[in-house]
Amino acid sequence: MKMFLLAFGVGFVLAGATGAQAYHRFWANCNYDAPTFMTTMTRDAGQDYANAARYEGYQWGGGCWNYDDVDSYPYDAPGDPSAHGEGGDCSGLTFKTWRESTDNWRDGRYYWRALRNVHGPYTAGDFKNGLGAPNHVVAKSTAGVMDAFASSTHIGMIFFRTLYGGDQIVEAKCEACGTNIFYRTYRSDPSYGGVARWGWTG
Amino acid sequence: MRRPGIRSLAGGAAGIVAGVIGGIALTSASTAGGPALAVPGLEAAHVPPVLTTMDEPVTLRYAIVCPPRADGEPCDGSGSVFVRAGQSGSFRRLALSRGESSAEGRYFVELPHEIVASPDGFSYYAVLSDDASGATVMVPAGGDMAPQRSFPLRDPTEVVLGTHTFGHGRPPDERVVTAPWGSAVGEAGLAGSRELGFSGPSSFDVAADGTVAVLDQVNARVERWSRAGIQAIDLQVSGGLADFALEPDGTMDVLEPPTRTTPAPVLRSFRADGSPRWAQRLSDRTWAKLGAGPVGPTVQQQPSEQWLPVAEHGAALGRSAQAAHGRPGRPFAGGREVLVERVGGGELRLAELAGNVLLRSWRITSATPLGEVQLAEPHGNRLVVVTKTYTDDRREYVVLVLDRSGVANSFAVDSPEWAESAPLARFRLTGSSLYRLGSTRAGLFVDRFDVEVSR
Helix, strand or coil, rough: HHHHHHHHHHHHHHCCCCHCCCCCHHHCCCEECCCCCCCCHHHHHHHHHHHCCCCCCECCCCEEECCCCCCCCCCCCCCCHHHHCCEEHHHHHHHHCCCCCCCCCCCCCCEECCCCCCCCCCCCCHHHHCCCCCCEEEEEHHCCCCEEEEECCCCEEEEEEECCCCCEEEEEEECCCCCEEEEEEEHHHHEEEEEEEECCCC | CCCCCCCHHHHHHHHHHHHHHHHHHHHHHHHHHCCCCCCCEEEEEEECCCCCCCCCCCCCEEEEEEECCCCCCCCEEEEEEEEEEECCCEEEECCCCCCCCCCCCCCCEEEEEEHHHHCCEEEEEEEECCCCCCCCCEEEHHHHHEEEEEEECCCEEEEEECCCCCCCCCCCCCCEEEEECCCCCEEEEEEEEEECCCEEECEEEEECCCCEEEEEEEEEEEEEECEEEEEEECCCCCCCEECCCCCCCCCEEEEECCCCCCCEEEEEEECCCCCCEEEEECCCCCCEECCCCCCCEEEEEECCCCCCEECCCCCCCCCHHHCCEEEECEHHHHEEEEEEECCCEEEEEEEEEEEEEEEEEEEECCCCCCCCEEEEEEEEEEEEEEEEECCCCCCEEEEEEECCCCEEEEEECCCCEEECCCCCCCCEEEECEEEEECCCCCCCEEEEEEEECCC
């Protein structure tokens, strides 16, 4: 029994080591359910959805998270899509918040649950260029709530404007940053363009 | 040493297997989660009209942000605004209406004329609810102790900027710091990649003697450039894009963003030698700018859109104490405050307050869109303002030295910002010198511009 308990302890410690974990198991909790086709899509429902992804982490190429307010795998190697950690990346978060289709010719509204693992077909640069039927570019000075600013490397959605002229941006910025709302000045940054989703209903 | 028997070996093997299985099961349950364990809380957003023009109708708009509904529809919210004419007295309750559009906040109330027309302005706070859960949130968090305060621009000095001509930025009077990218003393840290974008030193400040202190968060240090040379001081910081301020006694304040493991913003205070004094979570969820106030660091935050003190006389303030002392403007010496409101695409309203009395104000309009206000600080009997003007593919800063009669001095400054920094940390005013933090592919620099005028 003594040997069993000693070995149990050793095994327990080994299980905590990174290499002993199935790398990564977070995606094992995700699903591939069909999205729900919607006739409505309001900007504040978009705020609700993106805000709920805060604290859930960042995963390059990812698009799956839960709502426990913790990044389950906060120390994944940056830029490694095979890490399979929790969270979306910038374009994955935008794709899901904007209820887009994986077919870039469809402009309908598709509600993806948080644990539905989907990134969508668009990079930040694609969004910047307005690629895909649901997307289009807008003048930055007119961009409003739940429109976005995109560069060739990043996209963040406008959560709300501010008194000092910058924007509160909800974004999955980087592995170390996680997903959160940050104050940004993308609006006046020429490396960013304004981009929006067609079809808001309120 | 006795040789282990078969039973011991079998027991040991079984123990390891059981331990590994148990460990994996436990870490899976604690990290991956499976079903949702909690839902995010109630959030809000609001831009207060801190400076109104005479007879301008005022509609207060709020976004109420709830946990997402299973049916994909927006939050079922409601709320009330408690408002009064002037800056003291009892509040009157007005119910918020729910509008068809959420583009500027779905929940709104049009303020009655007798409140908007008050010569002393008006003050208010809101209580917002998620009717599905019963959760409520107050905006600003200070409620009736530190309400939103709005003041009428009675006779503002009008400044018309017209259409901005790009490409005529004034060269600096002096380049005071040049630091190539790197980690040695005298170099500046660079993080990121071509795929993800680059960030360099996120903020800086300048002491009264002209010493330039750069927060090199990538290398977890502050570097000081002075006549005595370059000095590096290690700091325990997260490495995120932080704002930075020097206090007169040498205390260093680092305002950190949320990170993957610390989801709320934190202000860290360090002694002049870099040893930590304290760390304090902010009252609000998001910050825009850190300033060294007359009695301690103060931070412009959202959703309150107020300047909240985070410490007084060296002692950190808890979140409720911060919220209870929120003010609409940034505090300066002598009880003065500077209020800033960017309106629409090309309007900027500014005012100087003493207590709750508006001393003077400016209304600036531009045919070219205006971006963020980087700096608005008193300089003698003038106000120095740095704001950005932009088109979809160009940007420049406009520096305005304002007095009661208008623009005493103005010039444009280009914006070489190859690496990302904190959002409103590009400029610092020390004495009559304006300093700019910039970067290129080769490294970091700090430039000085003289703002003195002889009008």
